[in-house]
Amino acid sequence: MIDSLQSVIAQTGPQLKLRWLTPEPRTPRPLRGEDPERAGQSLIGSLNCIHPNRLQVIGLPEQVYLSALGSTAYKETVDKLFAERPAAVVFTDGIEPEADFRARAESTQTPLLGSPFGDQELINHLRYFLTHALAERKTIHGVFIEVLGMGVLLIGDPAVGKSELALDLITRGHRIVADDAPRFARIAPEVIEGTCPETLRDFLEVRGLGILNIRAMFGEGAILRVKTLNLIIDLQPLGPPQLDCIDRLAGSLSAMNILGVAVPRITMPVAPGRNLAILVEAAVRHQILRIRGYDAGVDFIDRQARAISMDRPDPPAPRA
Structure with a gap:
């Protein structure tokens, strides 16, 4: 140390x-x-x-x-x-x-x-x-992976499917940083950097298959040693009452505090038949647009407001 x-x-x-x-x-x-x-x-x-x-x-x-x-x-x-x-x-x-x-x-x-x-x-x-x-450090249970250039931390309860989702993303060309115990350090006031402990590097545990060596299976391009944390995706098996509570316009975007930095977090419902890999890619693309200043939910609300104002009848002319 x-x-x-x-x-x-x-x-x-x-x-x-x-x-x-x-x-x-x-x-x-x-x-x-x-x-x-x-x-x-x-x-x-x-x-x-x-x-x-x-x-x-x-x-x-x-x-x-x-x-x-x-x-x-x-x-x-x-x-x-x-x-x-x-x-x-x-x-x-x-x-x-x-x-x-x-x-x-x-x-x-x-x-x-x-x-x-x-x-x-x-x-x-x-x-x-x-x-x-000397950066302040913290280990979080989850899978840390790079998706479309952004560092994404997959979290959730054990056996929810984090490693299987990571494997699916790797086959789609994305790169893994760490499985099970990624280590994060605050290297600047608003910057969290994630790495993998040396003993776990290159390995991914998938239930039913055991330990996989991602570097040996997919090559050097499937591994990334360090990445900035940009987004957290919380995998949750939600029931109908919980799904009804999610804002259908804004989604489930919130924030999670890690080492004093508020990191965007999206709660992603897990259910049979959902293609989580595509949903993660869509969530990352959506977050990139948010960073650039565009929010589809706000755009949709504005468009509806303009449509309503255009359909509103003209007020009656004032009497002479």
Whole structure:
């Protein structure tokens, strides 16, 4: 699990050529601060003493700025930097810290790191890595599949037919991401990304057939490693009273909260004789139109209103 400075360096160090400028800490150094009030602070960024980052990066612009400070201002800036107890200070562009800076880091037990990469290039790489590695995650029972370019999560009670429907969609050219336990992560304020646990990758369980290897049966093009979640389809065996409660114009569109993001959800009745694969494709196409700003239900209501207004007789002329 990526939760310490040492684990980040172990995974990204070879690619970014990161090296320890001070001895590597013997105990794991947490990436997130222990102060609850700073739980939302930025993990990495250029030197900032007002809104301090957990990983403070000093590149050529910051080095020029520090060098131009007078002795008093320099001391105050460095004092402020180390008083915030960053997880580490990273020097980029091959910069070597001054002796007094190194001594101050060692006295406060703050690790120093160095890299020949430019500051913005290193920040961009590490920010992308940390965003995915530390994202809030949740596992949901269902089948996650890509349909017409959209990530669709099929949910419902056990034995309702999720895997059979997924298999039908795969034979129609769509791609599966994960069966049974897709793992979702919030990688941006409104973006949920789904992946498959390594042990379950490529496999689909279909009752009566057992475990199927989709990659071996349908080829590489039937598998997708990661996809953004766009739509949830809830398969439900509904009876006549429940079907009568569904709005016949707007359908069963609602929302499901996943990791703080409202994801569109459609409740799809399951009944003998219904071609669910075609209905899922239609639901995805309908949702794509909604995203583009078109709603067939609203269009139908407007058309009926125009027809009624055209058939309405003209009001009588006012008397002279």
